[in-house]
Amino acid sequence: MSDFAFLSGRAPKAARVHLNRAWGSLLAITCALVLGASAFGQTPVVGAKAPDFTLSTPTGKAVKLSAEQSGHDLVLVILRGFPGYECPYCVKQVHDFADHASDFKEKNTRVLLVYPGPPADLDQHAKEFLEKQAELPSNVVLVADPDYKVTNLYGLRWDAPHETAYPSTFVLDKKGIVTFEKISHSHGDRLSAQDAIDHLSTN
Numbered sequence: 001m002s003d004f005a006f007l008s009g010r011a012p013k014a015a016r017v018h019l020n021r022a023w024g025s026l027l028a029i030t031c032a033l034v035l036g037a038s039a040f041g042q043t044p045v046v047g048a049k050a051p052d053f054t055l056s057t058p059t060g061k062a063v064k065l066s067a068e069q070s071g072h073d074l075v076l077v078i079l080r081g082f083p084g085y086e087c088p089y090c091v092k093q094v095h096d097f098a099d100h101a102s103d104f105k106e107k108n109t110r111v112l113l114v115y116p117g118p119p120a121d122l123d124q125h126a127k128e129f130l131e132k133q134a135e136l137p138s139n140v141v142l143v144a145d146p147d148y149k150v151t152n153l154y155g156l157r158w159d160a161p162h163e164t165a166y167p168s169t170f171v172l173d174k175k176g177i178v179t180f181e182k183i184s185h186s187h188g189d190r191l192s193a194q195d196a197i198d199h200l201s202t203n
Contacts, residue, residue, distance in 0.1 A: 083117065
């Protein structure tokens with residue numbers, strides 16, 4: 001049967017239905033691939049501007065990256081958060097950064113901690129996580145990422161059983177440009193607060 005027969009509608013009805021279904025399946029697969037690709041961003045590299053985002057603290061206060069930065073250097077820490085339990089390496093890292101809050105303040109620097117995990121009860125898990133740490137200093141803020149919005153935006157989703165995000169730290173200058181990054185593919189390989197301070201700009 002000629003292509004003209006298909007295009008002109010002279011082909012048997014069953015053949016036209018089959019062709020329409022094939023085109024429909026192809027279109028659906030293409031859309032899924034495009035949407036899937038857009039759902040996962042690229043990890044920002046040194047020299048690139050860090051993608052902006054808005055998340056909320058466990059008490060519901062909205063925090064926007066660019067507003068939190070606003071003329072400051074900023075250290076962005078992506079934790080493992082709640083992969084089904086409170087990650088002890090995250091507890092240690094947050095305690096370390098809180099202990100050095102005054103050192104960050106001297107450098108006119110803020111610290112933003114992102115706590116990812118499954119959506120169910122993540123705010124409550126984050127509150128429980130903070131109970132293991134004395135009240136955070138004013139220049140250290142923790143936000144929850146219950147739908148992996150930022151984890152995916154930054155290309156850091158550790159998509160494996162009992163995992164959430166690759167533990168990562170980004171140092172941003174006052175313009176939001178990444179000046180240093182550390183992406184870890186293991187649980188305990190974390191950037192220390194002192195190392196982050198050492199990588200801050202001197203301006």
